[in-house]
Amino acid sequence: MSTYRNTHVTPSVRAANLLKTALASSPESVAPHTTAVISEAHALIAGEEPYLENYTSDLLVPQSHLDGTGLSDAEVRGAWTSLLNATGDTDWLQLHADGKTQDRLGSAMCSGAYEAVVLQNFALMAKPARVLEIGVFTGTATLALALLPTVQQIVALDVEPYLKEFCEPFWASAGVSDKIDFKIAPALETLATMSKSGCEPFDLVFIDADKPSYGAYVQALLDLGLLSEDGVILADNTLYKGCWVAPEMFESTELELDEVERKQLQIQKEAMDGINEFNAFVRNHPELEACVLPIRDGITIIRRKL
Ligand SMILES: C[S@@+](CC[C@H](N)C(=O)[O-])C[C@H]1O[C@@H](n2cnc3c(N)ncnc32)[C@H](O)[C@@H]1O
Missing domain, CATH: 3.40.50.150 (Vaccinia Virus protein VP39)
Incomplete structure (x- = not known):
């Protein structure tokens, strides 16, 4: 079992971090619908790389x-x-x-x-x-x-x-x-x-x-x-x-x-x-x-x- 975790910054990691910041700082005055939209966008972008990794095979060892x-x-x-x-x-x-x-x-x-x-x-x-x-x-x-x-x-x-x-x-x-x-x-x-x-x-x-x-x-x-x-x-x-x-x-x-x-x-x-x-x-x-x-x-x- 690998303990290694990728710490790279890709466009999607950067976008996910921005959306996370927006969620954390969204004031009470923001409409709940807007928060829900940002939340869904964050879940989509933050979940993409882990999803790709989950459904890609492990190292190919011929x-x-x-x-x-x-x-x-x-x-x-x-x-x-x-x-x-x-x-x-x-x-x-x-x-x-x-x-x-x-x-x-x-x-x-x-x-x-x-x-x-x-x-x-x-x-x-x-x-x-x-x-x-x-x-x-x-x-x-x-x-x-x-x-x-x-x-x-x-x-x-x-x-x-x-x-x-x-x-x-x-x-x-x-x-x-x-x-x-x-x-x-x-x-x-x-x-x-x-x-x-x-x-x-x-x-x-x-x-x-x-x-x-x-x-x-x-x-x-x-x-x-x-x-x-x-x-x-x-x-x-x-x-x-x-x-x-x-x-x-x-x-x-x-x-x-x-x-x-x-x-x-x-x-x-x-x-x-x-x-x-x-x-x-x-x-x-x-x-x-x-x-x-x-x-x-x-x-x-x-x-x-x-
Ligand atoms: C992003 S890492 C390489 C990652 C690696 N290919 C991998 O798949 O994990 C960049 C590497 O380029 C090397 N590097 C930087 N400038 C270089 C140069 N002028 N000539 C050769 N290697 C260089 C660095 O020492 C570093 O090890």
Whole structure:
């Protein structure tokens, strides 16, 4: 049983929080009908993600993986649950304070159990042999994709050296280490290095790193010949917290924020702007087709024009 709880903010989580605030603060003078309407809207929006999660299967653990590794289904699921729990239980702020991570990471960065199954289903349709993940964090998506029978290799890119130490024991317990090549450096540098060394192109790419660089990642994949002819790119967080409606706090100069909070808000604002720019970039790209899906914080499927 996983104790991990997703703490991410998606457009629907943000909307649910706003409606909750409206309910809590609605004065006596508001007509009961209006309160009932807000209450129903809140129940709809707040209940959607739990409903989706309830009726989506658990992690897909193919029999072929068990046969190939000699592990039992319970052992693989045990490794998966331990990874999710460790992601949620780790004191990421303390690790940053201790100098173990360069940036402030947090469990909300994890794409989580539901999205892992979504990604597995996309991959079962695309049948990729070579997968690239840009932005790994605790490697849950990496593990989920590595379990699939067509996947021969996942090249996983992140900037944080500590994450290698964190992820690898869980990948080993799940029997997927042999398929994963974890490279630590800024992703654009690694892409250039891989291209120079004659790296084979990838069939499936999952982009989930720093949001302002998404466009540069897609263009680099095309320019460096790292996307196979029928390759599919999945870009995560393309509805970033409802990026089409900037919260007022991002604009306000009156909030009393300490330096760290101010920096975090600035990062979020840059991410929102970056995602808005990225969505326009892909939609207007002469070589690409895009399909934005409202899954969790948004996933865009990108492929070459037919
Ligand atoms: C949202 S998390 C990735 C989540 C992960 N894909 C998952 O499915 O749970 C973003 C990650 O991108 C990494 N990152 C940020 N900037 C990067 C860069 N320039 N190059 C490579 N990784 C980067 C961060 O260290 C962080 O681990």
